[in-house]
Amino acid sequence: MNKPVRGLLVCVAISATVAMFLLSCSEADHSERIEQHKRLAGELQSNRLFRAAIAEYEKALSFDDLDNFQRANINYLIARTYYSDLKDYKHAAAYYLRAREYDPQGSFMAEASRNLVASLEKLGNVLDAKRQLESATNIDNAPANDDDVAVAKIGSRTIWLSEIEHQILALPPEVQKRFLGSAARVEFMHQYVGVELLYAAAIREDYLSDPDIQRQREQMLKRLVVDRFVVDKVIPQIPVDTLDVHNFYEANKDERYGGVSYDSVRGQVYMDYQTEKAEVAYSEYINTLVQAENVEFLDYNVK
Numbered sequence: 001m002n003k004p005v006r007g008l009l010v011c012v013a014i015s016a017t018v019a020m021f022l023l024s025c026s027e028a029d030h031s032e033r034i035e036q037h038k039r040l041a042g043e044l045q046s047n048r049l050f051r052a053a054i055a056e057y058e059k060a061l062s063f064d065d066l067d068n069f070q071r072a073n074i075n076y077l078i079a080r081t082y083y084s085d086l087k088d089y090k091h092a093a094a095y096y097l098r099a100r101e102y103d104p105q106g107s108f109m110a111e112a113s114r115n116l117v118a119s120l121e122k123l124g125n126v127l128d129a130k131r132q133l134e135s136a137t138n139i140d141n142a143p144a145n146d147d148d149v150a151v152a153k154i155g156s157r158t159i160w161l162s163e164i165e166h167q168i169l170a171l172p173p174e175v176q177k178r179f180l181g182s183a184a185r186v187e188f189m190h191q192y193v194g195v196e197l198l199y200a201a202a203i204r205e206d207y208l209s210d211p212d213i214q215r216q217r218e219q220m221l222k223r224l225v226v227d228r229f230v231v232d233k234v235i236p237q238i239p240v241d242t243l244d245v246h247n248f249y250e251a252n253k254d255e256r257y258g259g260v261s262y263d264s265v266r267g268q269v270y271m272d273y274q275t276e277k278a279e280v281a282y283s284e285y286i287n288t289l290v291q292a293e294n295v296e297f298l299d300y301n302v303k
Contacts (some may be wrong), residue, residue, distance in 0.1 A: 034060045038074070050085045054078055075113055089119035111206075118204040152193050152223030154158045159196075234285045235278045240270065249274045 004251040043057035052109045057078045061071065079095030082088040089174065096116040100109065143149075144162035168179050179185050191241065207213060248268045249262050289295075 004166045030063050030065050034066065034070075036064055039200050042076070044079065045085070048085075050081050054081055057081075068102045072101075072106050073108070075099040075102060076106070076108045079112065079115070081184070083115050083119060089122045092116075093119040093123065114204050114206065118206070119206065151189050154193065154196060154200075159189070159193060164192060167192055230282065236279045238274050238281075240274070245269060245273050248276070 009293065037056045037060040041053040041060070044050075044053035044056060048135055057074050061064075061074055066074075076097045078098040079092050082095060083092035092114055096112045097300045099106065099112055100116075101107075106112070127194070143160050148162045151161050151164060152156050164185065168176055168185070171179075178190050200242060202208075246262065249257065249265070252272070257269070
C-alpha cells in the first residue's frame with residue numbers, strides 16, 4: 001500500500017474515532033444539561049417564578065435523547081405547575097395528556113388523571129371530563145352474588161344492592177331499624193349516591209392533599225388502629241368470677257349503686273366490673289411498653 005493511501009486510511013480512522021468521541025461527549029453533555037435545566041426549574045419554582053420554571057422544563061424536553069419515562073415525568077411536572085401554581089387549566093390538561101401518553105403506568109398517574117378531569121371540568125368540558133373519569137376509574141363492579149341487583153349507576157360504575165346493605169349493616173343496631181322498609185332504604189340509597197358524587201368531586205379537586213384533612217385522617221386512622229390493637233392484644237378475655245363480681249358490688253354498693261339490692265343492678269355491676277378490669281389491663285400494658293421502650297417523661301416542661 002502506498003504512503004498516500006495509508007495516510008488517508010489513518011486519517012479516516014482517526015476522524016471516525018474523534019467523531020465517536022465527540023458523539024459520546026455530546027450525549028454525556030445532553031444528560032448533564034437536561035439535569036441542569038430540571039434543577040434550575042425546581043429552584044425557580046421554589047422562588048415562585050413559575051413561568052420561568054416551565055421554560056426550563058421545556059428546554060429539557062427539547063433534547064431528542066430523552067426516553068419516554070423522562071419525557072413523561074417532565075410533562076407531568078409542567079402540568080402540575082400549570083394546574084397548582086398558575087391555575088391555567090387549558091395548558092395543564094394538555095401536558096397531563098402528554099404525560100399519560102409517554103408513560104401510561106407512571107407513578108404519578110393517579111394524581112394526573114384526577115387533575116386532568118378537574119381541569120376539563122373547570123374549562124366547561126363536562127362530557128370530556130366524564131369520559132376521562134370513566135376511563136381512569138378502576139372499580140370492581142361485580143355483584144356480590146347471583147341474587148344481587150343494580151340499584152343505581154354513576155357513569156360506568158354500578159351500585160349494587162349488596163353495597164347498600166353493607167352500608168346499612170355498618171350503622172349502629174338502633175339506627176339500622178330505621179331502614180327496614182323499602183321506602184327508607186330507597187332514601188338511604190339516594191343519599192349514599194349523593195355522598196359518593198360529592199366525594200368524587202372533592203377528590204378531583206385534590207382535597208385529600210389539604211393539610212388539615214391529612215392530619216385529621218392520620219388521627220382517625222391512629223385511633224382505629226389503636227382501638228383494634230387494644231381489643232386484640234391488650235385486653236384479654238376477662239373471666240367473670242361470680243364471687244369477685246359480688247365483692248365488687250359490696251365495695252361500691254353505696255357510692256355507685258345507691259345502696260339498692262344486688263339483683264336490681266346485677267347487669268350494671270357486671271359491666272362496671274369488666275370495665276374496671278379492662279382499665280387495669282390497659283394501664284399495665286402501657287407501663288410494660290414504657291419500660292421496654294425506655295421512655296423518659298419530662299413533666300416539668302409541660303407548662
